[in-house]
Amino acid sequence: MAPVVAGADATPLNVDEFEAYARTYLPKKTLDYYVSGADDMVTLKENRAAFTRLKLMPRVLRDVRHIDTATTLLGQPVATPVCIAPSAMQRMAHPDGELASSAAAAAQKTCFVLSTISTTSIEDVAASNGAGLRWYQLYIFKDRELTRDLVVRAEKAGYKALVLTVDTPILGSREADLRNGFALPRHLTMANFTGGKHAHRVNEVGLSQYTKELFDLNITWDDVAWLKSITSLPIVVKGVLTPEDAVLACDVGCQGILVSNHGARQLDTVPATIEALPAIVQAVAGRAEVYLDGGVRRGTDAFKALALGARAVFLGRPTLWGLAHSGQQGVEDVLKMVTSELAHAMMFSATTSIAEIGPNYVRHEAYFRSPSKL
Numbered sequence: 001m002a003p004v005v006a007g008a009d010a011t012p013l014n015v016d017e018f019e020a021y022a023r024t025y026l027p028k029k030t031l032d033y034y035v036s037g038a039d040d041m042v043t044l045k046e047n048r049a050a051f052t053r054l055k056l057m058p059r060v061l062r063d064v065r066h067i068d069t070a071t072t073l074l075g076q077p078v079a080t081p082v083c084i085a086p087s088a089m090q091r092m093a094h095p096d097g098e099l100a101s102s103a104a105a106a107a108q109k110t111c112f113v114l115s116t117i118s119t120t121s122i123e124d125v126a127a128s129n130g131a132g133l134r135w136y137q138l139y140i141f142k143d144r145e146l147t148r149d150l151v152v153r154a155e156k157a158g159y160k161a162l163v164l165t166v167d168t169p170i171l172g173s174r175e176a177d178l179r180n181g182f183a184l185p186r187h188l189t190m191a192n193f194t195g196g197k198h199a200h201r202v203n204e205v206g207l208s209q210y211t212k213e214l215f216d217l218n219i220t221w222d223d224v225a226w227l228k229s230i231t232s233l234p235i236v237v238k239g240v241l242t243p244e245d246a247v248l249a250c251d252v253g254c255q256g257i258l259v260s261n262h263g264a265r266q267l268d269t270v271p272a273t274i275e276a277l278p279a280i281v282q283a284v285a286g287r288a289e290v291y292l293d294g295g296v297r298r299g300t301d302a303f304k305a306l307a308l309g310a311r312a313v314f315l316g317r318p319t320l321w322g323l324a325h326s327g328q329q330g331v332e333d334v335l336k337m338v339t340s341e342l343a344h345a346m347m348f349s350a351t352t353s354i355a356e357i358g359p360n361y362v363r364h365e366a367y368f369r370s371p372s373k374l
């Protein structure tokens, strides 16, 4: 019998099949920008492999008729802890870009994080996201007035938190992009900066040069304090990988910590986020909410992150693959798939609410080799 394989027009059944579709469909420069990690992409592989090294430890014989994936993020209700991470320049994946992904998040009652480097403006995304939960991802520019202006716009447009990305003083070295001379295609704009002095530069000089020119190398915890002084929005710090920095983030008053290695696109050979998570959760000790992104492709990955103390997980590339496949519908399908896989993992593990998913439900594979030593 012929093997069953998903062809280009088969409906994807999982995130990997969405990715396979995107790989055949997207122009090479766009695909390379989306898929790449930094340098040798060691961490890119690790983000996936580390999930595989964790084994689930399901309980049985409890009532699993009602599985509830609902939770809250900084006090705001969501139907699922599977959310959308900020990713730049989404109109390269589909003409509707960020409008489609933010509308998909609203339809699935989850959180959408808009990138500063978006191809749709803060205000237009707010309109398409409507009553949905939206957060705004911020890069601090050398030009602090420009930065302040972005914060004010996000506040006015109903974003409920600022996600401050702290792992990007410069752009990581993604070698395919260097080879391709990757830049934002000319028909698209950096929608938050049109008309101003920075308009269109990224089409001309490419991302790496753009970040070199505009991002500030001198960003410290004092700038987080400055940010707090100019906004009443809660601040989530994105890109923390050590317990030491997690504690500093709490000390300066951040309400959320997103454990992230930027999808392995910045410093290569840092640990997988799922391996960095437990020490951070322990150090934070409930002073802030802790979230995770990086390599989440299945509901079982989400379950493992929740078990180890994450309050929610954020998908980066998977929603880009959904977007490339079929716009808003594709993004919704990705969110639904991973959420439904999470609900299955909960049912199989006899955990009916998010709060019940604790550390007893996972064990590192090393345990099974020498249980007595662990």
Ligand SMILES: Cc1cc2nc3c(=O)[nH]c(=O)nc-3n(C[C@H](O)[C@H](O)[C@H](O)COP(=O)(O)O)c2cc1C
Pocket (backbone or CB within 6 Å): 033, 034, 035, 047, 085, 086, 087, 088, 115, 116, 117, 137, 165, 238, 260, 261, 262, 263, 264, 265, 293, 294, 295, 296, 314, 315, 316, 317, 318
């Ligand atoms: C194409 C692409 C663009 C990204 N752009 C941003 C960005 O503008 N700001 C940011 O904080 N993170 C950005 N990220 C990182 C994501 O927010 C997230 O940390 C990462 O993609 C999660 O890993 P995953 O792709 O394995 O799910 C980007 C990631 C990708 C793949």
Ligand SMILES: CC(C)CC(=O)C(=O)O
Pocket (backbone or CB within 6 Å): 088, 117, 168, 171, 207, 211, 262, 265
């Ligand atoms: C302009 C960039 C910093 C966008 C980004 O975060 C990325 O490409 O990973």
